[in-house]
Amino acid sequence: MLEKHKDDRKSPGAWRATKDGFGNGTPTSSFFPKDHPFPFLTRKFLQWTFYLLLPFIVFRFYFYPSPPPSHLAIPLSSLPLNSSPSSSSSFPPQLPEEEGILSKETACDYTQGKWVPDKMGPLYNGTTCGTIKDGQNCMSHGRPDLGFLYWRWQPQECQLPRFDPNEFLQFFADRHIAFVGDSMARNQLESLVCMVSSVSPPNLVYKNGDDDNKFRRWHFASHNASVSIYWSPFLVKGVEKSKNGPDHNELYLDRIDERWGKDLDGIDTIVLSIGHWFLHPAVYLDDGKVLGCHYCPGLNHTEIGFYDVLRKAVRTTLNTISDRRGDGIDVILTTFSPSHFEGDWDKFGACPKTEPYGEGEKLLEGMDADMRKIEVEEVESARLGIGGNQKKVRLEALDVTRLSLMRPDGHPGPYMYPFPFANGVGERVQNDCVHWCLPGPVDTWNQILLQVIKRLRRQ
Ligand SMILES: *[C@@H]1O[C@H](CO)[C@@H](O)[C@H](O)[C@H]1NC(C)=O
Numbered sequence: 141m142l143e144k145h146k147d148d149r150k151s152p153g154a155w156r157a158t159k160d161g162f163g164n165g166t167p168t169s170s171f172f173p174k175d176h177p178f179p180f181l182t183r184k185f186l187q188w189t190f191y192l193l194l195p196f197i198v199f200r201f202y203f204y205p206s207p208p209p210s211h212l213a214i215p216l217s218s219l220p221l222n223s224s225p226s227s228s229s230s231f232p233p234q235l236p237e238e239e240g241i242l243s244k245e246t247a248c249d250y251t252q253g254k255w256v257p258d259k260m261g262p263l264y265n266g267t268t269c270g271t272i273k274d275g276q277n278c279m280s281h282g283r284p285d286l287g288f289l290y291w292r293w294q295p296q297e298c299q300l301p302r303f304d305p306n307e308f309l310q311f312f313a314d315r316h317i318a319f320v321g322d323s324m325a326r327n328q329l330e331s332l333v334c335m336v337s338s339v340s341p342p343n344l345v346y347k348n349g350d351d352d353n354k355f356r357r358w359h360f361a362s363h364n365a366s367v368s369i370y371w372s373p374f375l376v377k378g379v380e381k382s383k384n385g386p387d388h389n390e391l392y393l394d395r396i397d398e399r400w401g402k403d404l405d406g407i408d409t410i411v412l413s414i415g416h417w418f419l420h421p422a423v424y425l426d427d428g429k430v431l432g433c434h435y436c437p438g439l440n441h442t443e444i445g446f447y448d449v450l451r452k453a454v455r456t457t458l459n460t461i462s463d464r465r466g467d468g469i470d471v472i473l474t475t476f477s478p479s480h481f482e483g484d485w486d487k488f489g490a491c492p493k494t495e496p497y498g499e500g501e502k503l504l505e506g507m508d509a510d511m512r513k514i515e516v517e518e519v520e521s522a523r524l525g526i527g528g529n530q531k532k533v534r535l536e537a538l539d540v541t542r543l544s545l546m547r548p549d550g551h552p553g554p555y556m557y558p559f560p561f562a563n564g565v566g567e568r569v570q571n572d573c574v575h576w577c578l579p580g581p582v583d584t585w586n587q588i589l590l591q592v593i594k595r596l597r598r599q
């Protein structure tokens with residue numbers, strides 16, 4: 141780490157960070173046990189100081205940082221890409237029909253693969269499904285190129301079965317699956333509800349959270365299956381920045397958000413999804429004390445960035461779920477979803493690609509890689525932490541970071557608004573290059589989710 145530190149100091153980013161008085165490269169991480177080292181601390185420090193040096197753009201609920209400049213690019217980490225057991229033994233390909241033959245050890249590594257053309261297309265469209273958030277309904281907003289709908293993910297060593305809504309319903313008969321997190325959780329939930337709706341009509345049985353539908357629950361009466369969404373962008377307790385409240389978020393890293401926590405007893409499978417909200421300015425509290433903050437000029441707190449904070453939030457969440465639901469629950473953490481800004485977010489062509497990246501064309505690096513790594517590591521360490529109870533509390537990372545990184549074509553871009561070019565191309569065109577069009581690449585997350593759930597149930 142010391143050597144790395146030396147090297148880092150040569151880079152312009154490090155110099156700036158020090159010069160501007162953001163610290164000496166050793167942010168506090170005192171809330172982590174000593175036996176959990178952070179070998180990349182200096183590197184991470186570099187990255188988040190870079191983010192906080194940038195002006196933030198207010199965009200709906202998000203602050204989007206621009207992509208890091210190439211001189212801060214980090215080589216691909218050597219971490220194994222999947223938390224599941226080695227997939228070297230999963231050849232010949234795992235096919236759904238072979239379920240009975242498969243031993244428990246053979247797990248398909250869905251993280252490595254490529255996008256290949258697929259004539260089949262999605263199970264639903266922008267008009268057949270009534271639950272797509274406006275800003276993500278690219279088809280009904282007039283996105284002209286629909287080629288992005290005709291790709292499927294081909295893992296290197298196995299086949300990924302097409303999403304089978306009936307199979308999903310059978311798995312969740314008399315059960316409840318809950319999505320908890322930020323707008324990415326919602327993106328994933330709406331994809332799932334749309335796909336399942338293609339075979340069984342859902343009833344919206346609960347709705348709360350103003351106009352924004354932050355808390356909802358559907359019931360598929362055909363199978364008594366329930367699907368719900370809980371808004372909780374930090375998973376832990378938080379106070380969100382608001383017009384009349386604080387101009388930064390406040391996070392309580394030692395306790396979960398009880399808006400979903402109170403319902404844990406009635407949940408059989410919980411899908412967690414967070415990340416982007418951790419880039420916002422925030423003050424962090426732990427056990428009643430202020431630990432520090434991220435981008436809080438004017439407040440007398442130590443800048444500690446957001447990586448360690450994300451780690452702590454995930455850790456608190458997974459530990460609390462395991463503690464409370466030792467009687468049995470499946471916990472799936474969807475990993476960080478990369479954005480694809482190629483310039484200013486409010487200029488024409490902010491995410492202009494119309495095809496996926498090819499194999500090897502785009503490296504997983506920088507913040508995308510670090511956010512993902514933290515999440516995968518915390519799932520792994522929580523799994524080890526529960527020891528003998530692994531049969532009841534089953535934890536898995538839904539590792540979608542890389543396959544999503546390869547889909548720069550899947551974002552709404554300007555079609556977050558209806559027919560953005562009806563009057564020609566304006567000087568300012570707002571773009572969403574963070575969320576995903578529905579139908580779109582997120583459908584693949586759920587395709588994999590179903591396989592992961594199958595695997596967990598078989599254990
Ligand atoms: C959506 O699907 C429905 C039913 O399959 C079809 O009638 C309709 O034309 C489709 N709409 C679009 C925009 O493709």
Ligand SMILES: *[C@@H]1O[C@H](CO)[C@@H](O)[C@H](O)[C@H]1NC(C)=O
Pocket residue numbers: 313314315316364366
């Ligand atoms: C429906 O599913 C819920 C769990 O989501 C369960 O508690 C309830 O007993 C089920 N109802 C019937 C009639 O089986």
Ligand SMILES: *[C@@H]1O[C@H](CO)[C@@H](O)[C@H](O)[C@H]1NC(C)=O
Pocket residue numbers: 440
């Ligand atoms: C800022 O915090 C330091 C250390 O806690 C304290 O000594 C100092 O007085 C504080 N400054 C202000 C302006 O509150």
